[in-house]
Amino acid sequence: MPISQQPFISNLFAFVRPVTGLFGKATLVLLMVLGISQAQASHLSVAIVLSESQGAYQELGIELKNSLPSEYSVQVIGMESEIPVADMYVAVGMKAAESLANRNHPILNVLVPHAGFEKLQRPPSATYSTIFMDQPAQRQLALINAALPNATSIGILYDSSSVELDTLRKQSKVMMFDLNEHKVDQQHPLAGALFDLLQVSDVLLVLPESNIYRADTIRNILLETYRAKVPMVGLSASYVRAGALCAIYSTPKQIAYQAAEAIENFAITGKLPVPQHTKEFEISVNNQVARSLGIPIKDAVQLRVEVRRRQ
């Protein structure tokens, strides 16, 4: 970025940087507030910190940068680089969120699941918020309703209690689903738990349990669901490609747009929105699996319309 385009506030920070001690910090906070008022004049420096400089992280970072007004100063950096001084930070992924969590700057976390946000143990505020990576329970259940209108009992495998599980429990009651829960741990091996679960469930809903759904376990899980003729509802397009019936998720692009909106709003009001779920989402359907299981499923576009209508 040419020097001439560098926003004023960044230079200011650069100036005060050597200042240390209590006085220094107070100055910093003061200048930050000043900075915000400067930002209202559409000059905001944003540092987008990626947990990993590849894949969805990078896609989101670049998409977000491109979505922000061109007069903003936006840097996309990896964890390995030194964190630059900026008016606000966007942490992409848990690693970045964790490393930034103690910083006294406005921070917006993205690609962070609800449970991950809780784990950061920093209460949300006007300057600290998150766009959750997971889909709201209501939306997931609406997908099941739309894709499998006859399904009444949902099977889930979990390893530890999580906020996602709690909300799913509550929402299932509201939406009149029976939730069959099986805990998987050393006493309850996966194979047995899955077998029991599939006996009584119409659909297996995947929870973000990285101890259960792994690259080395997915094969047997999917084969077992197929054998039991119980479709799986996954967490991402990758699940669907592997053999899940369908999945609802938000793409990095959709999350980037929502983050850009929050940041622009922040530039004006000085406030980040409360932690929230994604607004936009995608649905993927594996038609071959549907056909083979004899499930007459609507196409992804129709499902999306229906899920949206049910929200």
Next chain:
Amino acid sequence: MYRYLIFNRSFRLAIVLLFSAPVFAAEEVVSEQSYLQEFPVVLSASRLAQPISETPNAMTVLDRATIKASGFRNIADLFRLVPGMYVSNLNGYTPIVSYHGTTDNYSRRMQVLVDGRSVYLPPYSKVNWEDIPLLMDDIERIEVIRGPSAASHGANSTQGVINIITRDASASDGVRANITQGEGGISDVAGSFGRSGEQLDYRMSVGRRADNGYYTPLLNDDNVTRIFNLRSNYHPNASDSLDIQFGHSDAVRGEGVLGRSSDPFREVASSNDFQQLSWSHSHDSGDEFKVQYSHTNSTRIDNKLTAAYPKLEIFTQRHDIEFQHNFELSPSNRFVWGVGFRNDAVEAAYWFTNKPPTLKQARMFAHDEWRITPAAIMNMGTMLEDDGMGHRNASPRLSLNYHMTSQQTFRISSSVAYRSPAILEESANSQPYAGYRKALSSGGLSPEKMFSKEIGYTGEFLAQGMSVDTRVYSDHLTGLIGMDSLINATYPTGYVSAKNLYSVHFTGWESSLKYKWDDLSDILFNFSRQVTSCSAYELPTNYIPSNPLFAQHVVAPYDTLLKQCPQMTPFDSASLLLKQQLVSGVSFSTGYYYQGEMRVLDAGSVQTPMRRVDIRISKSFGNLEKRGGGEVALVMQNVFQDKYSEYINVMQLTELLFDRRAYLTATIHF
């Protein structure tokens, strides 16, 4: 000795596997990885079964629940639940299974596969059902393709294909033990042990099946079969899978007819073993590659005890390798192609005075499933084969399935299939054997050719719990190979050969109905009606009516056979299986099996109609499919003592009648 060696090795292997089972990692990680991780394609196109409404043929699927409810102890009996299928017995351990007639001792016109491995073996080109090293409990499901399917399954899928799919190694967990005791010396035991891990799954089964065969004292058909089967699956990652199977069966069986010196009471030893290795790799693009190799070895030793008769020994060895590639040509085209080679070697000193040829067969196939519109699916494919006897055949198939609604589908299909002559038909040169004429093949047989046309309908009414499958067909089988009696003036000496003698035309319709009216009750009903007509293809070599000797011994028998040939299929046959769950783990099921009067090709007498009822009552404790489950069951076959006759009478001495028999079976899973 050999068998014990296998057992020891396997148990050692099992112990190693048991302790190397991976421990569940219990660290708590909260990250976005769950949403971002990439998985390889697991349920790839080749793993996904075509739904019945989109298959190019009519298909019957027998699942575990149906198999259990039938109460049958033997694999062959299960086919009574397939419309149009004929199941009978030559004796207590030799079932005859055929589809749409052309039934004889060998039932050669149907391919039978176990996990893709053909168990249709030379030199007779038949299936020795009781020798398959497979326990009933290890069967996941059986898919029966009704109609020729040579385009997908190669030669000898002339009238149908039976695909036995065994349980995945990953489906077994724990120990299962089963004991069965009953009338007629029924005494079976089976045990299996399985483990499912993150990279390695395996199951191992051992069993023994024994009974005294038919009740008649005239027939010596006591039999004991011991079976060992191991299946293991190693999947280091989700895209590669190595499936290793081996099995062994050996049996001691009674043979002989009371008071008949040419067929004295004696024991016959039979064994079969196989090793099978298949590796499949799925690519991220959705392509899947599979290589499968199998080796089958079978032995039958009939020691006739009498010095005057030779020892009948048959050794068969088969190597088969196949490569297959599945991929998507476009979003609307699923394509599979492959090549395969097979080497069949036979040693049977009695049947072949000269060493029989080793058959080297080669095949190449391609199949495309083209979704022309969301409602119209075209399946087209062909198999090119060299049968190793100088014939090269192409077996094409074309079918169009049209979904009238999401529930109702019409299918129109046409295909060509061949049956290669059996080694014995083409090259027999038997040793002289008192009481039997020498078998001396003239050779030069043509493969039998099937041309089939059908119109089918499937209806899947999920909300009503009902599915219907019906079809009408016209199958034309030409050049059916039969016995060519070459006699001379010194009759009854002379010899027999094989020749393409008949053409047979089958027309008929068959239907299947499944209805589940609540969670506890369902019914399966099958019905088949068939009209068979026969004509001469070529005349027997000695068909010379002007010569009195030939007229009596060649012309008359041939004419009679042609006249009786249409009776080789029953006009009507039907089967019904009702399952009903009662209170507190008690279940009841009953099967009804009907078959009209008929006369099989190679039997002199008529087989009287069968109206047989079987029942099964069981009480289960917990879920049998998981640890802690168990079940006791009582099965009674032919409850009302229907006096129907089996495949053949005991060599003109007596009718073989299947008497009522009952047995108790108990299973525990821990």
